[in-house]
Amino acid sequence: MSVIVRSVSRHFGDARALDGVSLQVERGEFVALLGPSGSGKTTLLRVLAGLEGTDAGSVQIDARDMTSVPARDRGVGVVFQHYALFRHMTVFENVAFGLRVRPPDRRPARADIAKRVRDLLALVQIPELESRYPDQISGGQRQRVALARALAIEPRLLLLDEPFGALDALVRKDVRRWVRRLHEELGLTTILVTHDQDEAMEMADRVAVMENGRIVQFAPPATLLAAPATPFVAGFVGEAARIACAVRQGVVHFDPLPLPPLRVMLPDGSAEAFVRPHDLVASPGDSAVLRGLRAGHGEARAIVEAGDANLDAVVHPLGPWARRGAPCRLHLRGAQVFGADGTSARAVPLAERAAVYG
Incomplete structure (x- = not known):
């Protein structure tokens, strides 16, 4: 029926x-x-x-x-x-x-x-x-x-x-x-x-x-x-960190957080990015701090302190370096970004082409 x-x-x-x-x-x-x-x-x-x-x-x-x-x-x-x-x-x-x-x-x-x-x-x-x-x-x-x-x-x-x-x-x-x-x-x-x-x-x-x-x-x-x-849907469904950002000439900037910029097809202005744990990768480096490990779905996950934010990330490569207090750097595989005008698009690394926004 x-x-x-x-x-x-x-x-x-x-x-x-x-x-x-x-x-x-x-x-x-x-x-x-x-x-x-x-x-x-x-x-x-x-x-x-x-x-x-x-x-x-x-x-x-x-x-x-x-x-x-x-x-x-x-x-x-x-x-x-x-x-x-x-x-x-x-x-x-x-x-x-x-x-x-x-x-x-x-x-x-x-x-x-x-x-x-x-x-x-x-x-x-x-x-x-x-x-x-x-x-x-x-x-x-x-x-x-x-x-x-x-x-x-x-x-x-x-x-x-x-x-x-x-x-x-x-x-x-x-x-x-x-x-x-x-x-x-x-x-x-x-x-x-x-x-x-x-x-x-x-x-x-x-x-x-x-x-x-x-x-x-x-x-x-x-x-x-x-x-x-x-x-609301981006934050309520699934796990995602909500991060304030800005779009300038098709590039998403996360200053002052130590996150790499992403390419996105959205108008310039303030924006919000939703980053899911599988889109954020922690590896050896010196721009953030690993604050703890936890089991994920088929991969190791970590809580990472990046500036004033605590973010969920995937650990790669997994090894002795990944311990509490270890320095690390963060790589973004992508994010869903919402512009101030309500439009949204998938943001991708600078080397990739961004999705058309709608």
Whole structure:
């Protein structure tokens, strides 16, 4: 099923939770709403679920206008962060709840409900827990019960509101990979709300980055990293150092920091550069100081003191020289630079050609 959000706004007093949000999710797609607290992502999810109204705009699910459709009739499954399981009900009864409360003309027969529940418990790999209560199972198991309950109504759309936040780190990784596989096996359309960028980048086909009630970029994870649309996206998604700089005649200067200049196609003036750790290389030299090593993803990383800034860098070559307090020099492989007029471009070493800005 597809989802189309057009110019949706929602205010709470003077606060604008959603400010003209538009979004289109394709059938079978897994989309993440990513942003800091207060960016509007949970409000948008609640609007889609029918749990929150709107002040303006429209929501369509499978080409049907949802403006006057109550939550119970939208065919949407929702899993919340704290699962909202009924503590006085067994796992079986929790999963069956959404089917049992349907109007009589739409309620399945008792035997059909029992078969549906047991099939779902097998699907989420906890069939042996049907007689237990939520307090008698682990956090990861409760998350699976909540997911089975959401799937029991055979939703056209699955909404996940930070569902992994209550899990410890190791369990969270396993469960989110399992949820992504389940999404693919069932052919669901899924929207995940999260403030965890690793979660969003790993699970989603596309990520909608939200800031102050607006979607500032909606793109595949690789695009967010390689071509962030705004300084906020560049700083929020992935690791990046934000460095003030200046562009003069197509060259980025970082004075007074001991960083080499880069070539970029941007207008002259003040600018901001976003430098990711893999774009900054520390090697033996005398313009900066290595302040500590740490493990990276397949390469050694260091904290380097360069003037008044502490920067993450890759260490090359790795050897006895790389120790705390060792002098080093810095080489830039590139950076994403935003000019004062809002245009941006990839800056590259002077010997290379810079990308066209836009």
